[in-house]
Amino acid sequence: MPTLPTLAETARALVADGKGILAADETVSTITKRLKARGIESTADSRRAYREMLFSAPDIAGLIGGVILQDETIRQDSSTGIPLVDLLAGRGIIPGIKVDAGVRPLAGSSGEVITEGLDGLRERLEEYRDLGARFAKWRAVFTIRDGQPSEWCIRANANALARYAVLCQEQGLVPIVEPEVLMDGAHALERCEEVTGRVLRGVFDELYVARVSLEGMLLKPNMAISGQDAPRKASAREVAEATLRVLMRHVPPAVPGIVFLSGGQDHVQATENLNAINQLEVQKPWKLTFSYGRALQDEALQAWQGRAENVPAGQQLFHHRAWCDSAAALGRYRG
Numbered sequence: 190m191p192t193l194p195t196l197a198e199t200a201r202a203l204v205a206d207g208k209g210i211l212a213a214d215e216t217v218s219t220i221t222k223r224l225k226a227r228g229i230e231s232t233a234d235s236r237r238a239y240r241e242m243l244f245s246a247p248d249i250a251g252l253i254g255g256v257i258l259q260d261e262t263i264r265q266d267s268s269t270g271i272p273l274v275d276l277l278a279g280r281g282i283i284p285g286i287k288v289d290a291g292v293r294p295l296a297g298s299s300g301e302v303i304t305e306g307l308d309g310l311r312e313r314l315e316e317y318r319d320l321g322a323r324f325a326k327w328r329a330v331f332t333i334r335d336g337q338p339s340e341w342c343i344r345a346n347a348n349a350l351a352r353y354a355v356l357c358q359e360q361g362l363v364p365i366v367e368p369e370v371l372m373d374g375a376h377a378l379e380r381c382e383e384v385t386g387r388v389l390r391g392v393f394d395e396l397y398v399a400r401v402s403l404e405g406m407l408l409k410p411n412m413a414i415s416g417q418d419a420p421r422k423a424s425a426r427e428v429a430e431a432t433l434r435v436l437m438r439h440v441p442p443a444v445p446g447i448v449f450l451s452g453g454q455d456h457v458q459a460t461e462n463l464n465a466i467n468q469l470e471v472q473k474p475w476k477l478t479f480s481y482g483r484a485l486q487d488e489a490l491q492a493w494q495g496r497a498e499n500v501p502a503g504q505q506l507f508h509h510r511a512w513c514d515s516a517a518a519l520g521r522y523r524g
């Protein structure tokens with residue numbers, strides 16, 4: 190029996206130089222909205238065809254270290270009858286799985302949400318590991334409003350993230366811990382930085398209490414960025430400075446990698462901000478790379494249109510964006 194890599198080895202492999210993660214873990218309802226918005230019918234087969242286009246794109250294995258799948262995809266076979274998980278693993282791309290069950294209203298708060306999915310999680314992790322997953326993802330969501338996120342919302346979500354992370358490590362999976370402060374709102378960059386700091390502090394407190402191995406996990410945060418409706422949008426350099434300042438204050442250097450979400454930034458902005466972060470000449474004890482969903486997929490999805498004849502065009506656009514983001518993860522993107 191070959192021995193499996195350790196958690197720390199898997200975490201480091203996911204963020205090896207110039208590599209990031211493709212988040213292709215949209216739930217059936219989310220991917221259905223994205224397909225329908227482009228006039229594409231959403232069926233188990235069209236969703237499989239779309240994901241297979243991305244996973245089998247030529248020459249991506251040097252750019253994409255891992256792919257996050259969701260429950261439907263991890264059980265699907267490719268058009269040639271190979272499980273999609275094996276297609277990825279065979280190319281040296283590590284398969285992962287989204288395991289949270291989405292958000293519900295948080296009792297005791299007005300308008301805030303809690304991520305659910307802890308019930309039965311040990312057994313689900315066991316099953317996903319047997320299906321080939323080597324890492325997992327759980328997303329907590331925080332919205333910036335007057336007086337929010339509340340301390341209660343931060344603590345409740347941070348505690349759930351810690352319970353998830355420690356269960357993953359018990360089951361031999363690397364947890365990606367994703368606390369997302371949403372871009373929604375008209376707040377300035379400084380407010381996002383402040384909230385992101387409070388959230389990260391709460392999350393690492395709970396991870397510490399739960400004795401999560403920091404070496405065997407990855408953090409997936411938002412960048413510190415202006416709100417979507419802010420009258421003035423901070424520049425890439427300002428985003429980079431604020432993001433690194435808040436991460437330096439709250440993320441222990443034992444964490445091997447920070448993999449940003451794109452969170453609604455368009456694909457060029459997501460590339461440029463990541464590049465600016467890596468170009469900044471300050472201390473950076475972790476790898477800083479991408480775990481993008483929309484920013485990596487949007488161009489390819491647009492080109493595909495649900496038609497087999499467009500697969501090469503979709504793959505080429507996906508490869509190009511992954512190549513740009515890979516360069517940005519090294520601070521070498523040149524527009």
Ligand code: 13P
Binds near residue numbers: 212452453480482
């Ligand atoms: P976006 O990059 O589209 O924000 O998706 C990343 C993700 O995994 C959200 O949970």
